[in-house]
Amino acid sequence: MADLSIAFFSFLLLFFSLSLLFFLAFIVRPRPVKVPIKNRHVFISGGSSGIGLALAQQAASEGAKVSILARNTGRLEEAKESIRLSTGRDVAIFSADVRDYKAVKKAVEEAGPIDVLVCNQGVFVPQELETQDIEEIKFMIDVNLTGTFHLIKAALPGMKSRSNRGPGSIAIMSSQAGQVGIYGYTAYSASKFGLRGLAEALQQEVIGENIHVSLIFPPDTETPGFAEENKRRPKLTSILAASSGSMKADEVAKKALNGLKSGNFIVPCNFEGFFLSLATSGLSPQRSFLMAFIEVIAAGILRVVGLCFQWNWYGSIEKFLEERK
Ligand SMILES: NC(=O)C1=CN([C@@H]2O[C@H](COP(=O)(O)OP(=O)(O)OC[C@H]3O[C@@H](n4cnc5c(N)ncnc54)[C@H](OP(=O)(O)O)[C@@H]3O)[C@@H](O)[C@H]2O)C=CC1
Numbered sequence: 446m447a448d449l450s451i452a453f454f455s456f457l458l459l460f461f462s463l464s465l466l467f468f469l470a471f472i473v474r475p476r477p478v479k480v481p482i483k484n485r486h487v488f489i490s491g492g493s494s495g496i497g498l499a500l501a502q503q504a505a506s507e508g509a510k511v512s513i514l515a516r517n518t519g520r521l522e523e524a525k526e527s528i529r530l531s532t533g534r535d536v537a538i539f540s541a542d543v544r545d546y547k548a549v550k551k552a553v554e555e556a557g558p559i560d561v562l563v564c565n566q567g568v569f570v571p572q573e574l575e576t577q578d579i580e581e582i583k584f585m586i587d588v589n590l591t592g593t594f595h596l597i598k599a600a601l602p603g604m605k606s607r608s609n610r611g612p613g614s615i616a617i618m619s620s621q622a623g624q625v626g627i628y629g630y631t632a633y634s635a636s637k638f639g640l641r642g643l644a645e646a647l648q649q650e651v652i653g654e655n656i657h658v659s660l661i662f663p664p665d666t667e668t669p670g671f672a673e674e675n676k677r678r679p680k681l682t683s684i685l686a687a688s689s690g691s692m693k694a695d696e697v698a699k700k701a702l703n704g705l706k707s708g709n710f711i712v713p714c715n716f717e718g719f720f721l722s723l724a725t726s727g728l729s730p731q732r733s734f735l736m737a738f739i740e741v742i743a744a745g746i747l748r749v750v751g752l753c754f755q756w757n758w759y760g761s762i763e764k765f766l767e768e769r770k
C-alpha cells in the first residue's frame with residue numbers, strides 16, 4: 446500500500462515537472478539566440494580600466510574589432526598599448542564624457558556601425574544620503590544612468606542599419622547593488638536599478654531589429670575604481686557587500702562576454718549572484734526554459750533565504766549603531 450502511494454506520488458511529481466518544463470519551453474520569450482563577436486564591432490565604454498579593459502582585451506583576443514571610449518586620453522592610449530602587447534591587435538580609442546550627448550554621438554559615428562555595444566562606464570562614491578553632496582548624487586545618476594541612455598541612443602541608428610544583419614547586442618553593466626539596495630549606496634543603487642528598467646523596456650523595443658539586451662550584475666570586483674572606492678566606503682557598506690564574494694576583473698569580463706554571447710538577459714557573475722538573480726527574477730524576460738523552470742521551483746524558498754539575508758543585514762546595522770553609541 447505504502448509502496449503504491451509512493452509510486453503514485455513520484456509519478457504525479459514527474460508528470461507535474463515535465464508538464465511545467467514543456468509549457469515553459471513553449472512560452473519563454475524572447476527565443477534563445479547566439480551573438481557572435483568574431484570579426485564584429487564591439488564598442489565598450491569605460492574600456493580603459495578595470496572590467497571594461499578586461500572585456501576589451503578578451504573581445505580582441507577572440508577576434509573582435511574593438512573600440513573603447515573613456516574620458517582620459519592618456520589612459521586610453523595605455524589601454525591600447527597593453528591590448529596590442531597582449532593580443533597583437535589594435536583597438537580604436539575615443540575620448541568623450543558620456544554625460545555629453547554630442548561628444549558621445551560624434552565618437553559613435555566616427556567608430557562606425559556597432560554590432561555589440563557594452564555600456565560599462567560607471568562611477569561609485571558610496572556615502573550615507575544624509576551627508577552626501579547633491580553634486581555627487583547627480584554625478585552617479587548622470588554617468589551611470591543618463592550616460593547609458595546617451596550611448597544607446599547614439600548607437601541605435603547605426604546598429605539598426607548593420608549591413609550583415611546578424612544578431613546584435615546591447616550589454617549594460619549593472620551591479621549586485623542594482624538587484625538589492627545596500628547601505629551607503631542610495632544614489633549608486635538607484636542608478637543601477639534604473640538601468641534594469643531601461644533594459645527591460647529597451648529589449649521589447651529592439652527585439653524586432655534582432656538586437657538582444659544583457660544586464661550584467663557583478664559583485665565587488667578588484668579594479669582601480671574599486672581601490673578608490675575602498676578609501677572612503679562606509680564600514681557598514683563593506684560589511685553588507687561582503688555577503689557576496691569579490692572577483693577579479695578578468696573573471697567578471699569572462700562571465701559578461703559569455704553572457705552576452707549567449708543572449709542571456711540576466712547575467713550573474715558568481716555563486717551568490719546566481720541565487721540573487723533567481724531571487725530577483727521578477728518579470729524580466731527569460732530565454733532559457735531550464736532557467737525559467739529553476740526560477741519557478743526555487744521562488745518560494747529563495748524568498749525565505751532572502752529574508753534571512755535581510756535579518757542578518759539588519760542585525761549588522763543594529764550592532765554597528767549600538768557600538769557607535
Ligand atoms: N569594481 C566593482 O566593484 C564593481 C563595478 N561595477 C560596475 O562595473 C563598471 C566598471 O567598473 P570598474 O571597472 O570597477 O571601474 P573603473 O573605475 O576601474 O573604470 C571605469 C571606466 O569608466 C570610464 N568612465 C568613468 N566616467 C566616465 C565618463 N563620465 N565618461 C566616459 N567614461 C567614463 C573610466 O575612464 P575615464 O575616467 O578616463 O573616463 C574607466 O575607463 C561600472 O559601471 C561599475 O559600476 C559593478 C559591480 C562591482
Ligand SMILES: CCCCCCCCCCCCCCCC(=O)[C@@H](N)CO
Nearest residue numbers: 569620621622665686688689720724751
Ligand atoms: C537570496 C540569495 C541572496 C544571495 C546573496 C546576496 C548578496 C548581495 C550582496 C550585494 C553586494 C553589492 C556589491 C556592489 C559592488 C559594487 O557595485 C561596488 N563595488 C561599486 O562598484
